[in-house]
Amino acid sequence: MIRSLRTALMVAAIALPLAACGGRGGNAVAKTDLAASKVTTIGVNAYLWRASLDTLSFMPLVQTDSNGGVIVTDWYVNPQVPTERMKVTVSILDQDLRADAVRVAALREVNRNGQWVSAPVAAATTQKLEDVILTRARDLRRASIAG
Known part of the structure; x- marks a missing residue:
């Protein structure tokens, strides 16, 4: 799965600059x-x-479903906070690199007397994850255009 994704990204990185070279006039930078x-x-x-x-x-x-744009994690326990675990779902909603094209949903549980009990997730947590993803995506895009 990762290998096919890397191959797809490499093909895109090679094909995108070439796509801007052809065509009938217009602004090559805008096409890129x-x-x-x-x-x-x-x-x-x-x-x-x-x-x-x-x-x-x-x-x-x-x-992971790259066609549908869904990534679902299993429960993750942070070793520094073993009484808490998180599960995350990321949905990519569009083919464009836009802020509203990614949504993160998270579940949180805390361990009380040996049982995992649902707990609220701070809205800032999912917003922060969305921001990190968007920042990384923009960095990847810049690197592909510059390189």
Whole structure:
């Protein structure tokens, strides 16, 4: 799965600058920018997909669907807080690299007397994860255009 994603990103990185070279006039930079924000090899934006995988790499993954744009993690227990665990679902909603194209949902449980009990997740937690994913996606896009 990771190898095919890397291959897709490498193909996109090679093909995007070449796509801007052809055509009938127009602004080549605008075409490159548009092409860099779109995806043709998987169903969702490749930068958001890669950034989501990178951001959640410390958590065990249960499901990944690059065509549907869904990543689901298994429960993760932070070794520094063993009485708490989290489960995250990332949904990529668009082929464009946009702030509203990624949604994070999280579940949190705390251990009370040996039983895992649902606990609220701070809204700032999911917002922070979305921000980290978007920042990483923008960095990946910049690197592909510059390189």
